[in-house]
Amino acid sequence: MSARSAEEALFENPNSRTKLLLRIGTIVAALALLGLIAVIVLRFYQAGQLQSRYWKFFGWFTTWKFLFSGLIGTMASAGMAGLIALTVGLVFMAGRLSTIGPIRWVSVALIEFLRGVPSLLLIYFCFLILPPLGFKMNSYWMVTLPIGLNTAAVVAEVYRSGVLAVPRGQSEAAASLALSRWQVFFHVVFPQAIRYVVPSLLAQLVIVVKDTTFGYVVTYGELMQNAKILVANYNSLVPVYLVVAVIYCVINYALSRASQGLNNRLRAPTTRPKADSPRMLVSSR
């Protein structure tokens, strides 16, 4: 019956003493918050960071154009890495679920390896280790390929969780209609599995966007790299990095919210009982 969350229930009917404490707490917290803001502003002022020479170039169109081109670079890399992850992840998952032993073992090894190392290490592999061996790629691929493959391994597991969440009756019914194994999988099971995992896939995109920050390591022109150039030109570290941080936060916040929104919609009681839906894989990087 209770549609309310535990959080709400905890403080539903506070007694008079709790009420008083909460009221005092609110006032103290509000004052502390104001104090915190004052301290930060004072810090900026004392360090001279509020001087207009550190900020005035944000009034210029060229600055925003340059940051925007960095943003385009970030999106181009993140988009392609996402595409690689979705397709290669499908191959990995198919291998992981294969009934042929060797194919399954190789897939498991690849998945565990690619998602078990930092994406930065994979970038170093493409950036430092491959070129002396004669494999050269441009800076775009040096960021995009490692991130794409790293994410592909995670996505393979996300797909798999979706496939395993499709009730067995579905594939049994399809098999009894004389569909082949491939038909059962690609016409019946996978289309349903995809529906469950769309929110998790979208949440992975947040990690992809974060990882493209390493583009500056290989001097690929993404947002962070362009920020570094701005810093070098105007000697204005705090404002530039602050603005860039806000841009990253806004993009990723929008992606997380979209993922959560989809998750809530897909979990609506009309679609299917809650107990059957797969647990949403949370992004934790």
Added chain:
Amino acid sequence: MGDLAKLLKDFGPAFLNAALITWKLTIISYSLGVLLGIVLTFLRVLPIKPLRRLVGVYVEVFRNIPTVALLIIIVFALPDLNVLIDYEPSVIVALVLVCSAFTADNLRSGINTVEAGQIEASYSLGMGLFRTMFDIVLPQALRAVVQPMTSLLIGLMLSTAIASQVPVPHRELTGLVDMINNETASGILTFGITAVFYVASGLVISWAGARLERKVRILR
């Protein structure tokens, strides 16, 4: 095989050291991050609006900012505000901030897995806010977050690679690859050994997490 033997002879201790640094950074940041995350969760659950807002903003900021961008801000921008933090502590601060935000988020969803009816029942039995929180809500909430907290620990271990981006006194695994690759020609081997350390640590953590999860989970 000769290459491997030579690499291990020359850099064997360096690999072990780097692995120890990676693990040290992981353990310190995780413990501090989880503690901070628990405190934040308490502040966020209290019905005090300014506090809720503040913690909400904190969580969204540090969940969504790229960790390496945060590190660069701490190391290169904060000195302009007269805040000087040494390189290695900077790495830890960045990881703690991110870890605490994810912990707070996980714990809050953990708390919300407890049905409101249980809290009502507890209150109607005359148990106060604190007993309800510590005896009814938290034991269940903590059990519910074992899995996400395990993936957070693995994610945090992989994130320690950002330490290679600043001149820390002791190199961790990813920074070591950079160094050895400059000095020798056995790049692939170096990469392979490093990868083994990461993958093995991750597998151990997820194995331990899965065991713990099986032990404490609540079957509903």
